[in-house]
Amino acid sequence: MTLKDVAAESGVSVPTASRVLNGGGHVSVETRQRIHEAAARLDFRPNALAQSFALGRSFTVGVLAQKASGNFSTPVITGIIAELSKHDVAVLVYDDEDNVAARPQNLRTLQARRVDGIIVVGDGTDVPFPSISESFQTPVIHVFGVSDNPEDTCFLPDDVQAGRLAAAHLLRQGRTRIAHVTAMEYSRAVQDRLSGFRAELADAGVEIALSEPLFGDWTIPWGYRAGLELLERRGEFDAVFCGNDYIALGVTRAFEQAGVRVPEDVALVGYDNWSKYSGSPDRFLTSVDPQLNSLGRVAAEALLADDPAARQPGVSYQPCVLVPGMSSGAVASDGLGAIALR
Structure with a gap:
C-alpha cells in the first residue's frame, strides 16, 4: 500500500x-x-x-566504540541496538579497536554520514575521552565511559551502590569480618565500589577486615595471589568482596587448593555477573550485576528523547543488582560445592 x-x-x-x-x-x-x-x-x-x-533526518545513529569486542562494550552495544531497533533507527558502529589513532578517521566518517546522534561507548571509566560534542550538531551521549567535558551527558553503573549491595548481602549472611580484594587503587571503579562498601559496613558498625583492601589488577592470577596472601591471615576474615568476578575466581582457586571451603568457611561476592554471558548453569558465584545491557538501552532512550532534559550534563548513575549464588551461601549447592578451576 x-x-x-x-x-x-x-x-x-x-x-x-x-x-x-x-x-x-x-x-x-x-x-x-x-x-x-x-x-x-x-x-x-x-x-x-x-x-x-x-x-531532514537520516534515521541513523552512530555508535563510536573504544573497543566494540570488549567484555564490557559488547553487552552495552547490544542494549543500544535493541532499543534503537524498536524505533526503526539504524545503527552504524565504528570501532577504535582500542587505538586512539583510529578515532579521528572514525569521527570524519560519522560527520560525513550526517547521523542523527552519537553514542560513545567506553570500555571502562579510568581514562576520560576527549569530548567530541563540538564536532557535531546532533546530540552526543557517553555510556560506560566518561568525557573530559563535564557538560557532556554520561551514563555509568552506580558502583557506589554496588559496593553497598555486596556489603549488605554479606552482613545479612551473618559475616562480620569482610575483606576486600580489588584492582588498581587509582581506578575510578575501584574507588567507587570501595566507597560504597566502606559506607555500608560503617552504617552497620563494622570495619573492613585486614584494615585495608588488597589492591592489584582485574585478573584471575592476581586473585589467586591475593588468595594466598589472605590465607596467611586466615583467622581475620570470614568473607571477601572481590572487585570483579575474575578476582573472585582466582581467590576461590587459592582457597580450594588450601582446603578452605566456600561458602562454609569463607563467603565470596564478585562483580560483573559474567555467568549470564557464559551460560553457566551452576549459580556458583554471587555477583553484583552492573546491568550493562540495560545501561545501553537507557543511553539510547536518552538520545532519542524529544525532551533535551533527558540529556542532562554530567554523569547519570544507573542501578546495579546483586545476583545470589552458592559462593555466599545464598543458594544451596545441591552437593556441588565450589567449582573446580583447572
Whole structure:
C-alpha cells in the first residue's frame, strides 16, 4: 500500500497524510486518529528514504566504540541496538579497536554520514575521552565511559551502590569480618565500589577486615595471589568482596587448593555477573550485576528523547543488582560445592 491509498482511505490529501504520519500537520485530533487508523488497516509502511528527506533526518545513529569486542562494550552495544531497533533507527558502529589513532578517521566518517546522534561507548571509566560534542550538531551521549567535558551527558553503573549491595548481602549472611580484594587503587571503579562498601559496613558498625583492601589488577592470577596472601591471615576474615568476578575466581582457586571451603568457611561476592554471558548453569558465584545491557538501552532512550532534559550534563548513575549464588551461601549447592578451576 502507498501513501496515496492511506490518504484516500482517510479522506484527506496526500500532503496532509504525509505530515501527520511524520509527526506534524495542523489537523484535528479526529482527523489525525482517522489517518493513523487507515495506515494501520492498510498495513502502510513509510519509505524510510522518503521520510528522511521530508524530515531532514537520516534515521541513523552512530555508535563510536573504544573497543566494540570488549567484555564490557559488547553487552552495552547490544542494549543500544535493541532499543534503537524498536524505533526503526539504524545503527552504524565504528570501532577504535582500542587505538586512539583510529578515532579521528572514525569521527570524519560519522560527520560525513550526517547521523542523527552519537553514542560513545567506553570500555571502562579510568581514562576520560576527549569530548567530541563540538564536532557535531546532533546530540552526543557517553555510556560506560566518561568525557573530559563535564557538560557532556554520561551514563555509568552506580558502583557506589554496588559496593553497598555486596556489603549488605554479606552482613545479612551473618559475616562480620569482610575483606576486600580489588584492582588498581587509582581506578575510578575501584574507588567507587570501595566507597560504597566502606559506607555500608560503617552504617552497620563494622570495619573492613585486614584494615585495608588488597589492591592489584582485574585478573584471575592476581586473585589467586591475593588468595594466598589472605590465607596467611586466615583467622581475620570470614568473607571477601572481590572487585570483579575474575578476582573472585582466582581467590576461590587459592582457597580450594588450601582446603578452605566456600561458602562454609569463607563467603565470596564478585562483580560483573559474567555467568549470564557464559551460560553457566551452576549459580556458583554471587555477583553484583552492573546491568550493562540495560545501561545501553537507557543511553539510547536518552538520545532519542524529544525532551533535551533527558540529556542532562554530567554523569547519570544507573542501578546495579546483586545476583545470589552458592559462593555466599545464598543458594544451596545441591552437593556441588565450589567449582573446580583447572
